[in-house]
Amino acid sequence: MKSNRIALRFNNFFVNNERAIHELNYLFWECTRRCNLNCRHCGSDCAADYKVKDMPFEDFLNAILPLKKISKPDTITIAITGGEPLLRKDLPECGTELRKNGFLWGIVTNGYVYNADIHRRLLSAGIGAVTLSLDGLADNHNWLRNNARSFANAVTALDLIASCGRLNYDVVTCVNKKNIKELLPLKEFLLEHKVRQWRLFTIAPIGRAFGNDDMQLSNEQVLYLMNFIYEARKDKRMRTTFSCESFVGKYERNVRDNCFFCRAGINIGSVLIDGSISACPNIDRAFVQGNIYRDNFTDVWNERFEIMRNRKWTRTGSCLNCKDYKYCKGGAMHLWDEKRDNILTCLHQQILSAEHTL
Amino acid sequence: MRLCENNSYISGVKQKCRKIISNVLKGFSLTTAMFIFQACYGVPAAFPNALVEGRVVSNKNNRGIEGIKVSFGYYYQRDTSYNRYSDSCTVTDNHGYFSFNTSIEGRGWSETVFFDDIDSTENGLYENKTVEIEEADEVYINVVLNEIEQDSTSF
Numbered sequence: 243m244k245s246n247r248i249a250l251r252f253n254n255f256f257v258n259n260e261r262a263i264h265e266l267n268y269l270f271w272e273c274t275r276r277c278n279l280n281c282r283h284c285g286s287d288c289a290a291d292y293k294v295k296d297m298p299f300e301d302f303l304n305a306i307l308p309l310k311k312i313s314k315p316d317t318i319t320i321a322i323t324g325g326e327p328l329l330r331k332d333l334p335e336c337g338t339e340l341r342k343n344g345f346l347w348g349i350v351t352n353g354y355v356y357n358a359d360i361h362r363r364l365l366s367a368g369i370g371a372v373t374l375s376l377d378g379l380a381d382n383h384n385w386l387r388n389n390a391r392s393f394a395n396a397v398t399a400l401d402l403i404a405s406c407g408r409l410n411y412d413v414v415t416c417v418n419k420k421n422i423k424e425l426l427p428l429k430e431f432l433l434e435h436k437v438r439q440w441r442l443f444t445i446a447p448i449g450r451a452f453g454n455d456d457m458q459l460s461n462e463q464v465l466y467l468m469n470f471i472y473e474a475r476k477d478k479r480m481r482t483t484f485s486c487e488s489f490v491g492k493y494e495r496n497v498r499d500n501c502f503f504c505r506a507g508i509n510i511g512s513v514l515i516d517g518s519i520s521a522c523p524n525i526d527r528a529f530v531q532g533n534i535y536r537d538n539f540t541d542v543w544n545e546r547f548e549i550m551r552n553r554k555w556t557r558t559g560s561c562l563n564c565k566d567y568k569y570c571k572g573g574a575m576h577l578w579d580e581k582r583d584n585i586l587t588c589l590h591q592q593i594l595s596a597e598h599t600l
Numbered sequence: 601m602r603l604c605e606n607n608s609y610i611s612g613v614k615q616k617c618r619k620i621i622s623n624v625l626k627g628f629s630l631t632t633a634m635f636i637f638q639a640c641y642g643v644p645a646a647f648p649n650a651l652v653e654g655r656v657v658s659n660k661n662n663r664g665i666e667g668i669k670v671s672f673g674y675y676y677q678r679d680t681s682y683n684r685y686s687d688s689c690t691v692t693d694n695h696g697y698f699s700f701n702t703s704i705e706g707r708g709w710s711e712t713v714f715f716d717d718i719d720s721t722e723n724g725l726y727e728n729k730t731v732e733i734e735e736a737d738e739v740y741i742n743v744v745l746n747e748i749e750q751d752s753t754s755f
Binding site for chain 2: 260262268341439443500509
């Protein structure tokens with residue numbers, strides 16, 4: 243394994259500098275809360291009959307257009323998310339307007355309604371990136387997604403996306419107690435379908451996953467996952483990575499390309515369904531910094547977000563006496579709730595506990 | 601007032617210095633990992649693409665033609681025949697204008713825009729056409745299609 247002490251120090255210096263600059267490079271737009279699936283692990287708790295109306299595209303566009311005065315729009319990727327963004331009939335029109343204004347954009351989708359016609363319309367609208375969820379082989383994926391056809395439909399989407407050289411795409415897998423046993427066959431399946439990038443997550447205890455024991459990995463399973471990714475990264479046919487959700491100690495740089503750095507509020511912002519201005523959509527709504535219907539987005543980005551750019555307040559609870567706090571800085575923002583008294587889960591501690599038991 | 605202006609100036613210089621340091625650090629990392637990141641639940645950095653727009657007019661009266669399918673792609677050889685692949689397309693509006701996005705940069709093959717009359721005799725009957733285009737951020741194409749004389753006795 244790579245020794246990473248020097249890399250972590252280097253990363254610390256880099257992170258502090260990025261915090262001071264806080265240049266917006268990545269903007270989520272939660273365009274809808276409607277969803278065609280009812281996933282067991284949904285961090286947003288979305289549903290088909292969600293009562294909140296979709297945000298009019300003009301409202302979002304008007305909020306972000308002033309960003310063109312402070313940075314080049316093609317340095318900002320807009321990640322359209324939901325809910326399921328493909329449920330918006332006007333998605334290609336939204337994308338076309340974003341491209342006309344110079345912004346790059348992509349979608350996070352479950353692939354359930356993705357077909358050849360939608361694929362072509364999105365490409366014509368200038369889509370540049372897709373993230374597709376695939377949470378196991380058929381049985382496990384369908385179980386997690388609560389729908390018997392979800393796997394077959396997602397694979398149809400996968401084949402369309404993977405065969406297109408014009409998209410930067412990846413497949414994401416939320417690892418849980420059920421699908422962790424089939425990561426190896428899933429890897430082979432993805433290779434057969436010409437997937438080139440695979441990102442694995444663990445599931446945070448938020449949204450519908452809160453209190454669901456099947457979702458949270460045991461200490462030993464977290465350790466297994468780290469070793470699985472470490473080994474999978476030796477296979478150069480596909481770039482396998484662990485998501486940026488948590489500091490993982492000695493596995494840093496062995497399971498990802500770079501060291502842990504939660505960029506929420508530093509390079510990542512969001513406009514949520516009700517106009518709230520925040521960072522990643524799965525961050526507790528108690529951390530909202532403003533609202534596009536009341537505030538100027540650019541002003542909010544430039545002048546607020548102090549709670550995400552200076553995270554000294556996270557040195558509490560189990561982080562208080564952690565010797566690796568200087569590298570982790572309280573982990574990912576979505577692992578803190580409004581009480582701010584303790585991190586919801588810590589993979590680093592789980593790994594250390596598992597190694598201690600061994 | 602002057603103190604305030606000085607503070608603002610110093611703050612601006614500091615920010616510029618930080619950006620220079622940031623760029624140096626990114627270069628020093630010898631990878632693109634620090635340039636190209638993605639949020640935990642977000643998409644990878646989106647590939648850029650180019651805007652292709654223009655107008656299709658008739659050779660007879662120079663008026664815009666509605667209902668012409670405009671697609672972007674390339675020919676590829678399978679066995680002994682040439683097949684067409686296209687993944688972005690649109691249809692001209694009632695004034696003959698069209699606009700769509702596509703990736704041109706770095707595709708490494710012949711870039712072709714296909715113009716096909718897909719509505720048969722509705723809006724007139726026109727010969728299909730192909731136009732080769734060069735790599736660019738924005739492409740504007742004006743195309744003239746030849747109208748095919750329709751033989752009224754054939755009905």
